[in-house]
Amino acid sequence: xxxxxxxxxxxxxxxxxxxxxxxxxxxxxxxxxxxxxxxxxxxxxxxxxxxxxxxxxxxxxxxxxxxxxxxxxxxxxxxxxxxxxxxxxxxxxxxxxxxxxxxxxxxxxxxxxxxxxxxxxxxxxxxxxxxxxxxxxxxxxxxxxxxxxxxxxxxxxxxxxxxxxxxxxxxxxxxxxxxxxxxxxxxxxxxxxxxxxxxxxxxxxxxxxxxxxxxxxxxxxxxxxxxxxxxxxxxxxxxxxxxxxxxxxxxxxxxxxxxxxxxxxxxxxxxxxxxxxxxxxxxxxxxxxxxxxxxxxxxxxxxxxxxxxxxxxxxxxxxxxxxxxxxxxxxxxxxxxxxxxxxxxxxxxxxxxx
Ligand code: SAH
Numbered sequence: 001x002x003x004x005x006x007x008x009x010x011x012x013x014x015x016x017x018x019x020x021x022x023x024x025x026x027x028x029x030x031x032x033x034x035x036x037x038x039x040x041x042x043x044x045x046x047x048x049x050x051x052x053x054x055x056x057x058x059x060x061x062x063x064x065x066x067x068x069x070x071x072x073x074x075x076x077x078x079x080x081x082x083x084x085x086x087x088x089x090x091x092x093x094x095x096x097x098x099x100x101x102x103x104x105x106x107x108x109x110x111x112x113x114x115x116x117x118x119x120x121x122x123x124x125x126x127x128x129x130x131x132x133x134x135x136x137x138x139x140x141x142x143x144x145x146x147x148x149x150x151x152x153x154x155x156x157x158x159x160x161x162x163x164x165x166x167x168x169x170x171x172x173x174x175x176x177x178x179x180x181x182x183x184x185x186x187x188x189x190x191x192x193x194x195x196x197x198x199x200x201x202x203x204x205x206x207x208x209x210x211x212x213x214x215x216x217x218x219x220x221x222x223x224x225x226x227x228x229x230x231x232x233x234x235x236x237x238x239x240x241x242x243x244x245x246x247x248x249x250x251x252x253x254x255x256x257x258x259x260x261x262x263x264x265x266x267x268x269x270x271x272x273x274x275x276x277x278x279x280x281x282x283x284x285x286x287x288x289x290x291x292x293x294x295x296x297x298x299x300x301x302x303x304x305x306x307x308x309x310x311x312x313x314x315x316x317x318x319x320x321x322x323x324x325x326x327x328x329x330x331x332x333x334x335x336x337x338x339x340x341x342x343x344x345x346x347x348x349x350x351x352x353x354x
Contacts, residue, residue: 003057006132016246030180037139080312091137105137108160113227120159131171157192163199197242204215213255219273271309275316285320
């Protein structure tokens with residue numbers, strides 16, 4: 001038995017041909033899997049009975065089960081999913097009042113990057129997710145939508161470093177944007193990276209027009225290496241060059257994320273240095289006030305400091321937005337729920353969905 005969501009379209013078409021079936025069945029089955037999540041192969045009523053039976057013999061669709069489901073007052077919902085091998089990953093559905101429904105997904109169990117303020121990497125990397133598992137996160141979140149809602153955006157900002165698991169991520173995103181998949185526009189997909197120059201270039205060369213967000217968090221190498229240890233290897237210069245290359249190749253403006261940690265990287269001199277670094281680039285800075293994590297020594301900056309930081313960038317001609325925090329009450333920052341679960345194995349399931 002194989003995870004159906006792990007199959008590439010070409011592999012599924014070969015499988016269909018081997019079983020004497022026309023290729024258009026791929027669209028039919030894909031439509032059921034994506035638009036009626038939860039329906040087993042046996043109930044795909046416009047698919048011939050013999051084919052349904054064959055599919056059910058060879059494939060399974062669901063590989064993960066929901067072990068916790070939290071809903072926040074702002075409409076965000078977070079799932080803690082257990083993989084077949086007993087690991088835990090998180091994904092979040094974000095709702096806004098303009099009708100956007102955004103899936104925030106993970107690409108790895110844990111993370112090897114070691115950013116000092118992030119819960120995902122505190123215990124290191126366990127393993128990469130498969131393409132099927134990554135896509136399944138989207139389906140699990142899609143199941144939470146009401147009949148009038150549809151998934152409109154994807155942000156790859158959950159646990160893990162997406163560019164360290166790039167091929168599997170691209171396979172999952174390919175299905176998400178395809179006609180037999182979720183039909184989400186590639187322009188509404190954002191990949192957030194810690195900044196791996198080789199990975200950014202590889203993505204640029206793939207000819208996909210996903211939106212790239214680079215987690216900068218500091219305006220110089222000395223400070224950045226303290227906050228984002230993997231910076232020692234890459235270095236800001238190489239990261240910015242790779243991001244410039246991404247812009248040249250795709251024409252898509254790059255976003256720079258900047259988590260504000262009180263008194264660490266949120267001072268006016270940091271804002272001025274950041275403006276110098278990015279001046280002349282077609283860039284957007286997204287300021288993210290630190291989302292507190294139990295046991296870590298960092299603090300959320302004061303609102304006035306956040307505003308001042310933004311004002312300094314703005315007056316230097318750098319485009320800037322402040323990310324409003326969503327899902328605070330559901331521990332929405334990456335990796336928090338998984339950590340809580342590993343420390344309290346009897347974490348209550350607020351709402352079981354499977
Ligand atoms: N590995 C990718 C995806 C990480 S999550 C990356 O580094 O970009 C997406 C964003 O959330 C990153 O910018 C990350 O630095 C940030 N983040 C992680 N923990 C956070 C926290 N506790 N508060 C605020 N932002 C956080």
